[in-house]
Amino acid sequence: MPELPEVETTCRGLAKVLIGKKITEIKTLRSGLRIPFPEDLSKYMNGTKVISVSRRAKYICINLSNGYVLIIHLGMSGRIIIGKKEYVLNLHDHFIINLSNSQKIILNDPRRFGLVTILNTDEMESSKFFRNIGQEPLSDDLTPELLCSKLKHKKIAIKLALLDQKIISGIGNIYACEALFRAGISPKRKSNSISYKRASKLVNSIKLVLTEAIKAGGSSIKDFVHPDGELGYFATKWRVYGREGEPCLCNHQKNVLIKRIIQSGRSTFFCPACQR
DNA sequence: CACTCTCCCTGAAAGC
DNA sequence: TGCTTTCAGGGAGAGT
Numbered sequence: 261m262p263e264l265p266e267v268e269t270t271c272r273g274l275a276k277v278l279i280g281k282k283i284t285e286i287k288t289l290r291s292g293l294r295i296p297f298p299e300d301l302s303k304y305m306n307g308t309k310v311i312s313v314s315r316r317a318k319y320i321c322i323n324l325s326n327g328y329v330l331i332i333h334l335g336m337s338g339r340i341i342i343g344k345k346e347y348v349l350n351l352h353d354h355f356i357i358n359l360s361n362s363q364k365i366i367l368n369d370p371r372r373f374g375l376v377t378i379l380n381t382d383e384m385e386s387s388k389f390f391r392n393i394g395q396e397p398l399s400d401d402l403t404p405e406l407l408c409s410k411l412k413h414k415k416i417a418i419k420l421a422l423l424d425q426k427i428i429s430g431i432g433n434i435y436a437c438e439a440l441f442r443a444g445i446s447p448k449r450k451s452n453s454i455s456y457k458r459a460s461k462l463v464n465s466i467k468l469v470l471t472e473a474i475k476a477g478g479s480s481i482k483d484f485v486h487p488d489g490e491l492g493y494f495a496t497k498w499r500v501y502g503r504e505g506e507p508c509l510c511n512h513q514k515n516v517l518i519k520r521i522i523q524s525g526r527s528t529f530f531c532p533a534c535q536r
Numbered sequence: 537c538a539c540t541c542t543c544c545c546t547g548a549a550a551g552c
Numbered sequence: 553t554g555c556t557t558t559c560a561g562g563g564a565g566a567g568t
Contacts, residue, residue, distance in 0.1 A: 261561070294544070294563080318562080336561045337546075352546085371545045373562060416539070425563080433561065524540065526561070 264430030270492030335373025
């Protein structure tokens with residue numbers, strides 16, 4: 261489930277492989293994913309060089325020498341594979357980039373919730389993909405003051421506010437649960453009841469869980485690339501996510517079990533004793 | 537406008 | 553054992 265940390269490590273891995281390389285050919289193996297592949301993708305990509313790889317929210321941005329940027333979203337099940345010349349296609353490989361050094365970048369996505377598109381770099385921020393996206397949680401833009409001002413008029417539960425990409429970008433279900441646990445805040449608490457003190461704790465927790473996950477990705481994968489070429493996925497030990505019925509890991513509560521509830525159709529895991 | 541619900545899709549896991 | 557059902561989730565768009 262690629263959220264910000266997985267996308268970030270994928271970008272760092274891609275940067276190592278892609279920067280300075282020339283794209284010789286691209287292949288689309290179906291008409292599209294969540295949205296159709298742009299018809300004239302080859303026209304924009306063939307013969308260009310990769311200048312840099314960046315991330316915005318959960319989007320991978322591959323910046324090309326001709327002023328365009330290839331946008332990849334991994335959706336829910338998407339993954340990027342670095343393949344050699346002799347790479348054999350697998351089920352659910354949908355999009356391939358061939359490089360001049362005969363390496364290949366493969367997008368594999370069983371559930372096809374991902375997307376691939378291309379934008380003019382100057383128009384990227386104002387495009388429909390990015391114009392409503394909130395602050396990057398790891399940038400200095402995300403402050404307790406900013407979070408407070410965004411939550412002040414919201415009646416929705418804080419967990420749902422964290423999932424709203426217009427408020428903060430890049431947080432998904434797992435890290436929303438983990439950040440709330442670290443901050444000791446109930447996922448059910450109304451957004452407009454978050455005090456400055458709680459917002460401050462929450463901002464710290466968000467930055468902490470995301471930073472730790474990126475660090476885990478970098479250290480558990482050699483140079484951000486698995487031996488099989490896969491990027492961005494790594495085992496993280498979560499404190500609440502997926503731990504329904506298991507004891508809370510805090511020191512001061514005994515025999516308190518992690519609970520699972522459904523909020524807007526999504527599972528939320530939390531400790532009813534630690535989180536208020 | 538604010539918010540919730542449904543849908544897209546496949547594969548793993550649970551249920552029968 | 554083997555079939556069927558359920559569940560997972562990001563984001564768009566429909567519905568309340």
